[in-house]
Amino acid sequence: MPEPKALPFSARDATCPFDPAAELYELQEREGLPRVPVPSPIMGEFEAVELTRYTDAKDAMSDPRLQMGFVFDPEQPRTMMNQPGNLLNYNGADHRRLRRMLTSAFTVKRIRGLLPKIEEIVDSRLDALEAAGPGADIVHEFSTPIPTLVICELLGVPYEDRESFQRRAKIGLDVNTTREEQIANLAEMDAYMGRLVAEHRRSPGDNLLGSVVRDFGDQLTEDELTGIGNMLLVAGHETTASMLSSGVALLLQNPDQLAVVRDDPEAVGDAVEELLRYCSPAIALPREAAEDMVVNGQWIEKGERVVTSLLVANRRIPGAEGDLDVLDVRRTPAPHVTFGYGPHQCLGQQLARAELRVALPALFKRFPTLALGVPEDEVDYRTTALVFAVNKLPVTW
Amino acid sequence: MTLKVEVDEQRCVSAGHCVTSAPDVFDQRDDDGVVHLLDGAPPERRHEQVREAALLCPAAAILLRERDGSA
Structure with a gap:
């Protein structure tokens, strides 16, 4: 069986999965822009310009000439890249129109209003962790259920359905699948979400899907509503679960930094920014050049695809203080690109921050003697998917 | 030093950085999350927050x- 493939632009060090692979640092130093082969179940292997420098990454992600470039074609089989409603498949005015139907749910004020609910969910998962007893898996008891419960509540998706939608999300993000598997998986996702959307059409619920149907239902097709729901459901649980697991794993290995997160409520916000910068679990999706262009003196030709390494860009941020290859939760936050940059910057980022800021200190307060249940080098990380994650994180106390 | 702030509602993508960086200067509209400028000429003590908001946007x-008062 061939080795599982990782994406070259999010390749991680074989011994320390939080560090970018050595070749990404080398590319960062090298003049010009390399072209690299990128594996993709949906598109097949394609060649892409690879951006590794922070400034190039930011400029590219905010340049309207670099487009998401996947226009919906109803004649072709549905894939994540050929799906109406998914914001990541739109550019310019079309993108703005759809995004603005959703942004009211993710304002700073609305997310603050969710804090009591998030606290309640975190408390219930801490009870579950305690009941499971020492040796329990943080991923199973804590990191996955918390964002899943939050997004279910927010969107209006039944939590009882989690096993099937979590399984489909994992397949959707797995680089080591076939195009046929992706098409079949998306058909299942669409069938599930389509049923929920139909229920909200009949009787819009008191949640995000319900309010989108109520406020914009006359401007959206069933297809678009389904795509919006799928996008929010996947994006809402996989990435934050990854950050929670990674945050716990890293802080347990750095007890002095764990103490800051546990004991200093004023410091938690900055600490979360540092964890986000350092872990950078998600990728920026490929863009395509709509015309010949120059990014910081470097040529990109019309039609070329462009991929961005957020992971290594975050390790060399001009003007940031200290050694960015070291995790330091006390540093003045560096303006990381973990949530991307430009018009597609993560819609749910304030929700992700809120979940991390509530859940991490609460965990370490409830279990002051928490420790890794396996040696550091035996923690099981997932490095071959579109979203980096921890597969299993046993803990004791 | 005086600092004049303008916002481009058309470009805004509602990421929320401005509200978290400088809550006395920026807010978001309830109905679509678009930036709402509260203070177009904030006092000097808010300038650093406003620069951070502009950097993160x-x-x-x-x-x-920005205009230097002495110039």
């Missing part, structure tokens, strides 16, 4: 005009 929707 992913859509470059915050425009600053």
Whole structure:
């Protein structure tokens, strides 16, 4: 069986999965822009310009000439890249129109209003962790259920359905699948979400899907509503679960930094920014050049695809203080690109921050003697998917 | 030093950085999350927060005009 493939632009060090692979640092130093082969179940292997420098990454992600470039074609089989409603498949005015139907749910004020609910969910998962007893898996008891419960509540998706939608999300993000598997998986996702959307059409619920149907239902097709729901459901649980697991794993290995997160409520916000910068679990999706262009003196030709390494860009941020290859939760936050940059910057980022800021200190307060249940080098990380994650994180106390 | 702030509502993508960086200067509209400028000429003690908001804004929707009082 061939080795599982990782994406070259999010390749991680074989011994320390939080560090970018050595070749990404080398590319960062090298003049010009390399072209690299990128594996993709949906598109097949394609060649892409690879951006590794922070400034190039930011400029590219905010340049309207670099487009998401996947226009919906109803004649072709549905894939994540050929799906109406998914914001990541739109550019310019079309993108703005759809995004603005959703942004009211993710304002700073609305997310603050969710804090009591998030606290309640975190408390219930801490009870579950305690009941499971020492040796329990943080991923199973804590990191996955918390964002899943939050997004279910927010969107209006039944939590009882989690096993099937979590399984489909994992397949959707797995680089080591076939195009046929992706098409079949998306058909299942669409069938599930389509049923929920139909229920909200009949009787819009008191949640995000319900309010989108109520406020914009006359401007959206069933297809678009389904795509919006799928996008929010996947994006809402996989990435934050990854950050929670990674945050716990890293802080347990750095007890002095764990103490800051546990004991200093004023410091938690900055600490979360540092964890986000350092872990950078998600990728920026490929863009395509709509015309010949120059990014910081470097040529990109019309039609070329462009991929961005957020992971290594975050390790060399001009003007940031200290050694960015070291995790330091006390540093003045560096303006990381973990949530991307430009018009597609993560819609749910304030929700992700809120979940991390509530859940991490609460965990370490409830279990002051928490420790890794396996040696550091035996923690099981997932490095071959579109979203980096921890597969299993046993803990004791 | 005077600092004039302008916002481009069309460009805004509602990421929320401005509200978290400088809550006395920026807010978001309830109905679509778009930036709402509360203070177009904030006092000096807010200038650093406002510069941070402009730096973090992913859509470059915050425009600053700084003028040195002595110049």
